[in-house]
Each structure stands twice: as C-alpha cells, then as structure tokens.
Amino acid sequence: MPMFIDTSPPGQCIFCRLVAGEIPSARVFEDELTIAFMDIGQVNPGHVLVATRRHAATLFDITPDEAAAVARTVKRVAHAVRDTFDPPGLTLLQANGREGDQTVFHFHMHVVPRHSDDGIALSWPRKDPPADVLQGYAAQLRDALARS
Numbered sequence: 001m002p003m004f005i006d007t008s009p010p011g012q013c014i015f016c017r018l019v020a021g022e023i024p025s026a027r028v029f030e031d032e033l034t035i036a037f038m039d040i041g042q043v044n045p046g047h048v049l050v051a052t053r054r055h056a057a058t059l060f061d062i063t064p065d066e067a068a069a070v071a072r073t074v075k076r077v078a079h080a081v082r083d084t085f086d087p088p089g090l091t092l093l094q095a096n097g098r099e100g101d102q103t104v105f106h107f108h109m110h111v112v113p114r115h116s117d118d119g120i121a122l123s124w125p126r127k128d129p130p131a132d133v134l135q136g137y138a139a140q141l142r143d144a145l146a147r148s
C-alpha cells in the first residue's frame, strides 16, 4: 500500500486541489461526476485513479449516482488500460478508513494493471467460520438490507 497520507482538511485535500486544477495531474478522462488520472506512485505502468469530482471521504459519503458513475468510469478506463498496456491481469482496489488502508480521504478507486511477480500483495487471512456462524452473519445483513 502507498505510504503517503494526506491529512489536509476536507475541501482542501489533494484530490480537491487536483480537480480544481490547482495542482498538476496527468488526467485521462473526466465527466460530470468523476475524474480519472494517473497515480503518481504508478505501481505498474497504466495505474489510474478514478475519483469523485465532489469531495466525499469514503464509500459511505458518496451518492448512488456517484457510485454508478465511478463504476462506469472505472470500466471505461480498465478497457483503455487493457488496450494500451496489455497487462495479463487487472485489480480494482477501493479503501475506506485508516483501518481499510485509505490514505487520501477523498473517495477514489485504483485501477491497477497486474503482472506476475509485480510485488503487489494483499494478505487474506481466512477465518473459515462454522456454517451456522456464517448463516448468522447473513441473517444480520439481510435484516440490515431490509431496513435500508
């Protein structure tokens, strides 16, 4: 994960300044709700960030329309990355909160071209709960979704 952490106040964050053109960026696409630009960290060539144009810190702060717009832009950018850099794999990454490894608190999704042995790692410590515990989790979520 990138080690840079933006601690700017809301509205003055690095991505808001980038959207406003106050700092330079390598933009690749923009529409009414989203902007896509090269990650200056470039984990692999073609690594792009898709952010909401409006400041919103996390997934929980964006509107359904913004979420849909981000998904559309991510798909368009992913196709362009595939056509341009021809990576054998591609990973989408979207982080929320410090514990979720978010480092810039303005909603964004990484579009990361992937290659074998590219050094990117995400540990995935499986817990494999018993089936009844898993069913309990599912029941709790069904209840929450029914209330939403």
Ligand SMILES: [Zn+2]
Residues within 6 Å of the ligand: 010, 011, 012, 013, 014, 015, 016, 017, 054, 055, 056, 105, 106
């Ligand atoms: Zn912002």
